[in-house]
Amino acid sequence: MTLRLRASLTRRDFQLSIDITLPLEGVSALFGPSGSGKTTLLRIIAGLERTRDAQVYFGDQCWQHGRVFVPLHRRRIGLVFQEHSLLPHLSVHGNLAYGYNRTPTAERRLHLPEVAEMLGLTELLARPVDQLSGGERQRVSLGRALLISPQLLLLDEPLSALDTASRREIMPFLARMAEQSSVPIIMVSHAPDEVTRLADRVAFIRAGTIERIESLRATLSRPDSPLFEDNGATSLLEGELGPVNRHGLRPLGLPAAQLWVYSDEPVGKRLRLRVLARDVSLALALPQQISIQNQLAVTIATITRLDEQRCLVACHMADGQLLLSEVTPWSAERLGLQPGLKLYALVKSVALLL
Amino acid sequence: MFELGPQDWQAITVTLRLCLYTTVILLFIATPLAWWLSSGRSPGRVALQAVVALPLVLPPTVLGFYLLIVLGPRGPVGEALEAIGLNHLAFSFGGILVGSVLYSLPFAVQPLHQAFSNLGRRPVEVASSLGAGALDRFFTVTLPLTRGGFVVAATLTFAHTLGEFGVILMLGGSIPGETRVLSVLIYDHTEAMNYDGAHRLSLLLLLFSFFTLFIVYTFSRRAEIARI
Numbered sequence: 001m002t003l004r005l006r007a008s009l010t011r012r013d014f015q016l017s018i019d020i021t022l023p024l025e026g027v028s029a030l031f032g033p034s035g036s037g038k039t040t041l042l043r044i045i046a047g048l049e050r051t052r053d054a055q056v057y058f059g060d061q062c063w064q065h066g067r068v069f070v071p072l073h074r075r076r077i078g079l080v081f082q083e084h085s086l087l088p089h090l091s092v093h094g095n096l097a098y099g100y101n102r103t104p105t106a107e108r109r110l111h112l113p114e115v116a117e118m119l120g121l122t123e124l125l126a127r128p129v130d131q132l133s134g135g136e137r138q139r140v141s142l143g144r145a146l147l148i149s150p151q152l153l154l155l156d157e158p159l160s161a162l163d164t165a166s167r168r169e170i171m172p173f174l175a176r177m178a179e180q181s182s183v184p185i186i187m188v189s190h191a192p193d194e195v196t197r198l199a200d201r202v203a204f205i206r207a208g209t210i211e212r213i214e215s216l217r218a219t220l221s222r223p224d225s226p227l228f229e230d231n232g233a234t235s236l237l238e239g240e241l242g243p244v245n246r247h248g249l250r251p252l253g254l255p256a257a258q259l260w261v262y263s264d265e266p267v268g269k270r271l272r273l274r275v276l277a278r279d280v281s282l283a284l285a286l287p288q289q290i291s292i293q294n295q296l297a298v299t300i301a302t303i304t305r306l307d308e309q310r311c312l313v314a315c316h317m318a319d320g321q322l323l324l325s326e327v328t329p330w331s332a333e334r335l336g337l338q339p340g341l342k343l344y345a346l347v348k349s350v351a352l353l354l
Numbered sequence: 355m356f357e358l359g360p361q362d363w364q365a366i367t368v369t370l371r372l373c374l375y376t377t378v379i380l381l382f383i384a385t386p387l388a389w390w391l392s393s394g395r396s397p398g399r400v401a402l403q404a405v406v407a408l409p410l411v412l413p414p415t416v417l418g419f420y421l422l423i424v425l426g427p428r429g430p431v432g433e434a435l436e437a438i439g440l441n442h443l444a445f446s447f448g449g450i451l452v453g454s455v456l457y458s459l460p461f462a463v464q465p466l467h468q469a470f471s472n473l474g475r476r477p478v479e480v481a482s483s484l485g486a487g488a489l490d491r492f493f494t495v496t497l498p499l500t501r502g503g504f505v506v507a508a509t510l511t512f513a514h515t516l517g518e519f520g521v522i523l524m525l526g527g528s529i530p531g532e533t534r535v536l537s538v539l540i541y542d543h544t545e546a547m548n549y550d551g552a553h554r555l556s557l558l559l560l561l562f563s564f565f566t567l568f569i570v571y572t573f574s575r576r577a578e579i580a581r582i
Contacts, residue, residue, distance in 0.1 A: 048479055072482040073491075079483035085476055089498045098494075099484030148485055 001026070003152075003186075005043050007054035009208075016208040021047040024059065024184040025154070026200035028213075031189055031226070037208040038188040040081075042154050045186065045288060046079060047072045058152065059221055075106070077189070078145030078153040078183070083161045084137055092140055093125040099148035109149040110181070118180070120141045121174055136164030146181060155187040159194055174198060176179055192227040196274060197238060199354045202227070221314065221322050233277035233312050235324045237350075241269050249293070256318035259294045261352055264312070272353040277312060279348040280325035284335055287343050294347035300339050303332065313337060315345055323347075364531050365539040368447070372535060373515045374517070378513050380462040380511050383455070388466035393475075406463045409456060418524025425525070450526040450533050454515045465574075469503025470496070483536040501539060505573045511564040516559065535575040 001024040009016040016037045022028055030038045043049035045056060046305065047063065047070065047249045058062040063070045086095050097110055116122045119139045129137065138158055145153060159167045162304060171194075178198055180184055189195050195202060195216070202219050204211040204226060219225050220236045228234060239253025241263060250257040252271060265271060298315035303323065306312050311332045323345055327337070335343075358366075386408070391399055409417060425443035426432045432442030443449035477499060481491040497504070520535040524534030528542055536555055543551040 046483065048482075071487075072479070073485050073487055076485070077483055079480070081476070085480050087477060087480065087495060087499075097487075098481070102485035102490075144484065148483075244386070315411075 001059040001184075003059075003184075004057040005041075005045065005055070007041075007051050007056075009040065009044075009049070009051050009054075011065050014208055018208075018210055018211050020203065021046065021212065022186070022203065022213065023201070025340060026197050027178045027187060028187045029187050029189050029195045029199035029202045029216075030130050030205055031192075031195050031202050032205035034190055036205045038190070038205055039156055041187050041205065042156050044154075045048065046077055046154055047075060056073045057192070067199075073102075076103075076148060076151045078148055078150035080138070080141045080145050080153070080158045081156045082157040084134075084139055086132075086137055088129060090129065090235075092121060092127050092129060092132070095129060095140055095144050096121070096147055097126075101143055102146045107149050109153060110146055115143045115146050118176065127324070131168065135169040136160050137174070138162060138166070138170050142170075142173065142177060146177065146183075147322070150183055150282060153181075153183050154183045155185060155191070160189075160191065171197060192231075195227055196234060197272075201290045217322075221324075229276075233306075233324045234328060235280075235322060236276045237273045237275060237317075237321050237323070239319075241265055241267055241271055243267050253321075254319045255298055255322065259296070259347060259350055261350060264354055274353055275323065275347055276349075277324035277326040279350075280323060281346040281348070282313065282315075282325050282327060282335065282337070283332075283346060287346070288344070292346045292348055294350065295345065296345045297324070298343065298345045300337060300341045303337055305329065311337075315343075317345075358554065359551075361530065362451060362539065362551070363535050365536050365555075368531065368533070368539075369516060369535040371417070372447070372451060372454055375451055376458055376515045377462075378509050379451075379455050379513045380458060381508060384462035384466055384507060385460065388470055391463070391467050391471035398492070407460050408514050410460050414457065414518070414520025418521040420452065420519070421449070421525050423428070425449050425452060444525065445527050445533060447526075447530060447532050450522050450535075452516055453521040453525045457518055457521050458511045458514045461514045462507045465503050465507040469500040469506075472501055473568060497531055503572050506570050508569050509566055509573075513563055513570075516566075517527045517563065 003022045005022070006019045007016065008018070014037065018041060030037050030041060032245055044051060044054055044114070047056075049253065057065070058075075061286055063075055073158035087098065090098065092305050096323045100108070100112060116125060119142060121139060121143055124132065124136060129140065152350050159170060162170065173281050175198060178266045187194070187198065199216050201213060202215040217236060219227060220234060225233070237253065237259070238260070242258070244250045248262060249260040250263055252261050252273060253259060259273065261273070263271065296317055298317055299313045301316050304312045306313075309328060311327050311329050313327060313332070315325060321329065322346065326347060391403060411574070422444055423429050425433050427436065427442045427444065429442070432444065434443055443452060474495065476557070477495050478491050481495045486494065517537065518535070519541070522533060522535055522538055523541070528534045528538045536559060540552050540555045543549075543555070
């Protein structure tokens with residue numbers, strides 16, 4: 001299934017010209033600077049931005065083409081807006097039930113108690129919405145969107161209006177929703193951490209056009225990826241979680257390429273891990289007397305000179321995943337780094353993403 | 355001193371009927387107009403806004419004069435009505451009702467326009483994404499969230515119609531039981547040097563108008579608080 005979209009739009013200050021086919025599977029992120037047209041694109045998909053010549057096909061359903069225009073309330077799209085958008089005259093329960101009650105019984109796949117449970121809203125159901133914290137409001141918005149059993153979820157920077165604590169609170173809910181609901185999600189974001197954490201693929205949008213669409217992994221293996229603005233180059237690793245050892249740590253990934261992490265998730269669960277390139281050191285021999293636990297045998301794939309002070313070394317792990325390391329040009333010369341060289345990567349810290 | 359005669363009661367009945375009908379009709383007309391006005395900017399909207407505001411600046415006699423021409427026996431509307439066997443509208447309750455609706459239009463449209471603009475599009479878009487059609491959205495989201503605006507619009511319309519004088523005198527004259535409303539009766543009493551009668555009705559209108567404005571200001575403040 002794919003979403004096919006063709007639209008062009010001219011506004012006073014910017015032009016939008018889009019022609020894309022987006023796979024409807026997992027989480028797709030629309031990533032770009034503010035003012036690049038991300039939200040407008042999302043509103044065209046939702047049918048909220050009336051553009052005369054736009055064509056929107058959701059799978060084999062025609063949502064807009066020529067004279068055909070399916071209004072939003074018949075598209076069954078779950079929408080989550082950037083800022084506070086709860087209906088202020090209804091309670092938490094009233095908000096959650098508003099869409100649920102308007103969904104045909106045969107279409108209902110999710111029900112109020114389970115969604116409230118999943119999003120931790122069970123205790124809040126009777127509350128008026130003006131007595132909720134920012135994070136709680138966004139959780140209600142998410143739950144409300146899920147309860148129409150949507151065919152598609154559109155999230156417009158769902159975390160950007162929240163403070164750091166609320167973001168940390170709601171991120172796991174979003175991740176769980178993406179994983180469990182099996183509803184395709186299109187998410188607008190300008191925050192690299194949101195994208196690396198949640199997305200499966202990224203559409204880069206700039207000045208009203210889509211520059212490219214690629215998988216998150218492909219995007220992160222690029223030394224100049226736009227997702228690296230915050231923390232520098234980052235690798236994204238995936239693996240299955242093993243049983244806990246007596247120090248409370250658990251292996252993630254194949255034995256030849258495993259990293260030790262703390263986690264409460266069940267054994268065998270696939271997890272996503274983020275490693276900053278600047279937290280990875282390289283050594284020609286396996287160091288014995290060192291505190292770093294995560295030591296991996298790797299092979300250098302490419303070396304890219306980023307600037308005067310930094311080289312980015314991309315290494316293949318034993319299981320084929322790509323691990324990025326940032327070293328100084330001096331170190332690279334001293335160790336004689338070159339593609340094909342086998343050596344050890346020392347990973348100082350990792351961040352579990354889900 | 356405060357006893358009202360049958361003539362007074364008759365005028366009160368006509369006035370209340372006129373105010374009530376005008377208010378109900380105007381809420382039906384003003385709601386879609388105000389919604390359209392608040393849903394964007396275009397030359398058409400600006401023009402409509404100006405037309406709606408016209409009764410605020412025109413002398414009531416001008417409005418009354420044109421209506422007399424249009425609705426009277428030789429006017430296009432009057433002739434059309436007579437052609438299908440009805441009466442023309444000059445000097446009739448129907449005529450002053452049409453006049454009142456036009457004359458009080460800005461007092462119904464402007465509070466609603468304000469309320470809809472303050473509400474913004476977001477709640478309606480949300481309701482739409484949750485599967486609610488246009489009418490459903492209006493009754494379950496727009497109306498409950500702009501109730502204050504509707505109360506203000508209805509009260510102001512009612513009160514303004516109560517205070518109408520020029521249009522009615524031009525278009526309806528002073529026919530007891532048909533077009534003689536309180537303001538006209540006060541004028542008649544004064545003309546006939548019946549100052550006591552004029553006093554009683556004037557005081558009545560004064561108190562009622564104060565009470566109405568009191569309600570309006572109470573609600574318009576509460577309406578602002580209700581919008582989180």
